[in-house]
Amino acid sequence: MSSMDATTPLQELFDKEDQTAPDTRSVWRRHQLWPYGYMAPVLVALGLVFGYSFVEVVRYSFYAGSVGQLTYVGTANYKELFADPQFTHSMFNNFKLLATVPIVTGASLALALIINTTFRGVRHYRAIVFLPYILPATAMGLSFSYLLQGNGVLDGLLRSLHMSFLIHDWLGSPSWVIFSIGGVIVWQQFGIGVVVFSAALLSVPGETVEAARIDGASWWVVQRRILIPQIRRIIEFFVILQAIIVLSSVFTYVYVLTGGGPAYSSSVMEFFIYQNGFENGSIGIASAAAVVLLAIASVFIAFYIWVRVRATKQAA
Amino acid sequence: MQHFRNVMRQLLLVVISIVSLYPVWFMLSTALKSTKYYTLDPTGFPYHVTFSNFSAVFHNWPILVWMRNSLIVTIVAVGVSTVISIMAAFAIVFGKGRGRESLFRSNIALMAIPPVALLIPMYTLMVTLGLINQLPSVMIFYTGLLVPFSVFFFVNFFREIPLELVEAAYMDGAPHRRILRKIIVPLSGASTITLVIVNAIFVWNELLVALVFLQSNTSRTLMAGLALYQGRYVTNEPLLMAAAYFSILPLVVLYIFGQRFFVRGLTAGIGK
Numbered sequence: 037m038s039s040m041d042a043t044t045p046l047q048e049l050f051d052k053e054d055q056t057a058p059d060t061r062s063v064w065r066r067h068q069l070w071p072y073g074y075m076a077p078v079l080v081a082l083g084l085v086f087g088y089s090f091v092e093v094v095r096y097s098f099y100a101g102s103v104g105q106l107t108y109v110g111t112a113n114y115k116e117l118f119a120d121p122q123f124t125h126s127m128f129n130n131f132k133l134l135a136t137v138p139i140v141t142g143a144s145l146a147l148a149l150i151i152n153t154t155f156r157g158v159r160h161y162r163a164i165v166f167l168p169y170i171l172p173a174t175a176m177g178l179s180f181s182y183l184l185q186g187n188g189v190l191d192g193l194l195r196s197l198h199m200s201f202l203i204h205d206w207l208g209s210p211s212w213v214i215f216s217i218g219g220v221i222v223w224q225q226f227g228i229g230v231v232v233f234s235a236a237l238l239s240v241p242g243e244t245v246e247a248a249r250i251d252g253a254s255w256w257v258v259q260r261r262i263l264i265p266q267i268r269r270i271i272e273f274f275v276i277l278q279a280i281i282v283l284s285s286v287f288t289y290v291y292v293l294t295g296g297g298p299a300y301s302s303s304v305m306e307f308f309i310y311q312n313g314f315e316n317g318s319i320g321i322a323s324a325a326a327v328v329l330l331a332i333a334s335v336f337i338a339f340y341i342w343v344r345v346r347a348t349k350q351a352a
Numbered sequence: 353m354q355h356f357r358n359v360m361r362q363l364l365l366v367v368i369s370i371v372s373l374y375p376v377w378f379m380l381s382t383a384l385k386s387t388k389y390y391t392l393d394p395t396g397f398p399y400h401v402t403f404s405n406f407s408a409v410f411h412n413w414p415i416l417v418w419m420r421n422s423l424i425v426t427i428v429a430v431g432v433s434t435v436i437s438i439m440a441a442f443a444i445v446f447g448k449g450r451g452r453e454s455l456f457r458s459n460i461a462l463m464a465i466p467p468v469a470l471l472i473p474m475y476t477l478m479v480t481l482g483l484i485n486q487l488p489s490v491m492i493f494y495t496g497l498l499v500p501f502s503v504f505f506f507v508n509f510f511r512e513i514p515l516e517l518v519e520a521a522y523m524d525g526a527p528h529r530r531i532l533r534k535i536i537v538p539l540s541g542a543s544t545i546t547l548v549i550v551n552a553i554f555v556w557n558e559l560l561v562a563l564v565f566l567q568s569n570t571s572r573t574l575m576a577g578l579a580l581y582q583g584r585y586v587t588n589e590p591l592l593m594a595a596a597y598f599s600i601l602p603l604v605v606l607y608i609f610g611q612r613f614f615v616r617g618l619t620a621g622i623g624k
Contacts, residue, residue: 070528071447075455078440078499081433085470085496086462092473103476147368150361157365164369170603171376172557174575175596178582179375182382182394182589189378189395227372277464284466288559292579306468306560313472314564326469337464344460 093330096323103319113324122300123325126308129214130283133304136218136225137278141271143222144229149259151230152237162234166227173224177292180220181207184293207294210301217289217302225278232274236267269347276340284333305329376600383594390590405594415598417570418577425487425573426555429494430548433502436495438540441506442532446518456507462500467493468560475564485568493561498551509543510536549610553603574599 097113099106117123147165151158168176183189186205194202206216240263248258264271287306290296296303296311303311305325313322382390383405384398409415444452474493475484483489513536521531562576572580578599585592 068448071443071449071452074439074443074447074528075452077436078503079455081436081496081499082458082462085474085493085499086465088477089470089473092476093469096472103479150364155358155361161365161369165372167376167604167607168372170553170607171600172559172575172603174557174559174578175379175599176375178578178592178596179379182593183375183378192395223371223375280464284464284468287468291559291563292582306466309468309471310560310564314475319472319476323472326472329466330469333464333466333469337461340464341460 090330093323093326096319097327098320100318100320102317106320109320113320114328117321117324117328120321122303123305123308125300126303126305127328129302129304130286132214133218133221133282133286134279136221136282137275139218140222140225140229140278141275144226145233145264145271147230148233148237149263152234152263162230165230168224169227171224173288174292176224177220177289180223181293184216184220207302208298210298213294213298213302217286217293220289220293221282221286225281229274229278232270233267236270237263240266269343269350272343272347273340276336276343280333280336280340283336284329376604379593379597379600382590383597385590387588387590394589405590406598408591409595409598413577413581413595414569414572415574415577415595418572418574419598421487421566421572422556422574425490425494426552428487428491429498429555430551432491433495433498433551434544434548437499437502437506438537438544439532440503441510442528442536444503444507445510446531446536447528456503459500459503459507463504467497471561471564474561478565483565485566485571487566487571489565490561490573493565494555494558498554502547502551505543505547506540509540513539549606553606556603 096106098108098110100109100113101107151161184206186208188206190206191203194200204212207213244262244266245258248262253261284306286304287310290302290304290307291310294302296307305328309322309325309329312318312325378395381398382394384401384403385393386400386402386404389398389400389402440455444456470493478484478489481489483492517535517539518531521535526534557575558573559575559579562573563579566572566576569577578595581595582592
């Protein structure tokens with residue numbers, strides 16, 4: 037059995053229900069102090085990295101100037117932010133990249149269904165498809181920057197296939213660039229989808245499928261009516277997690293593939309925050325953008341928790 | 353018909369595998385070409401193999417220093433976050449007292465926070481502490497970022513451990529320290545390895561934080577160094593690809609030889 041047949045860490049996210057009944061697993065009769073001692077280091081780490089940062093980033097968003105010489109400006113940063121075409125464009129690019137979510141989900145689910153049988157080499161195929169997911173986006177972004185550049189490898193391939201009409205300067209054209217970045221994201225995220233969905237499909241009991249087959253259901257009907265509904269919960273989790281990734285962890289692709297360019301056409305919110313905070317030194321604007329990003333992210337997080345809670349209730 | 357379907361499936365899988373592997377192959381084949389040869393034939397098979405790019409990266413770049421930095425940062429951040437997360441998860445699952453469930457739930461929410469939103473306050477904090485261009489700056493940040501998923505992971509795993517094991521030890525008068533060390537930790541070996549691998553991959557691959565916190569040539573991690581030298585050597589494709597190849601090599605090796613640990617760790621939560 038290969039690793040690919042096992043549950044993945046991401047799978048852990050989907051599979052386990054929160055058993056939230058309080059105190060049922062404690063053998064200690066009385067409340068004691070030692071659990072607080074054990075939780076203290078984690079509380080310190082979270083308090084420092086998350087707690088402190090949340091408070092400070094909100095505070096900075098109302099100030100202008102550099103650290104040490106901050107002046108209170110009220111909501112001016114937010115007004116400036118939404119008047120700045122670069123920011124709205126960056127935000128819009130994040131939303132455009134959300135289009136990768138249905139593509140990754142659909143394509144990896146389709147492949148997982150197709151290889152949901154035992155045949156020669158299936159493990160190796162799964163291992164190959166998963167590999168991109170663990171490789172550093174920095175290094176692979178470098179490779180893709182040569183593959184996708186104008187007159188690069190992809191254009192050469194298209195020419196040799198007599199599909200010259202598809203040739204583009206994939207990273208140099210303002211209207212194409214964000215889709216090219218999306219393509220690289222799909223390339224990297226595809227494997228985790230295949231592995232998660234394959235593991236989920238393996239856990240579907242075989243009898244239902246057998247019964248349907250005996251009743252003469254076609255392959256397609258079995259997939260659509262039996263298998264997909266059985267793993268619906270996992271598909272939902274996957275979609276939300278992918279959306280969160282596209283919103284909050286695509287900086288590396290943008291930085292390495294285009295540096296946000298041409299001009300700012302491929303900038304995303306993360307890149308905008310990086311550029312304003314660390315290249316232009318306007319930490320007030322960058323912090324305001326970070327607060328907006330946090331606000332958007334919390335909508336997704338709330339949605340994620342809602343799906344989790346609902347799934348737990350259904351399981352109970 | 354069945355046969356036709358199988359052929360089509362194999363064909364599809366071969367095409368998908370080529371697409372998955374081609375960027376890696378392109379990286380390796382380019383790194384093995386001389387600049388002149390690459391310019392003439394960027395995609396062709398590297399018939400005239402040269403290792404000069406690899407040796408140039410070693411001699412002209414501080415790549416060994418970067419690799420060492422990445423390794424130290426990964427070991428410390430993953431080590432510390434794993435240990436403190438095990439302790440917290442033990443208290444959450446087996447302890448008594450208020451606040452345990454709230455801590456667990458906040459970890460679920462924090463897992464999805466964009467790191468970039470924390471970057472500016474953390475940067476100013478590191479400036480105050482004088483830690484910019486020092487490895488501890490990123491170690492602290494990464495440790496914090498790894499905690500939410502690690503706590504979540506261990507809590508879910510500990511909840512599957514049969515309570516009788518803990519009860520028996522408790523009846524024998526073992527204190528909580530002993531129960532954690534002698535019962536819980538040995539049972540979690542395989543899961544811990546899995547989590548360590550997952551977290552180590554995150555730290556090794558991280559770019560944004562390293563780029564901002566580590567700006568001196570000798571303090572950079574491998575990814576930050578690679579991203580910086582991209583600008584400097586962008587027209588020397590074989591050289592950059594050789595450096596990039598060094599950065600993915602440890603992961604590919606880990607992936608090939610570490611599969612056994614993946615299996616053991618990931619199935620431990622379900623079976624037995």
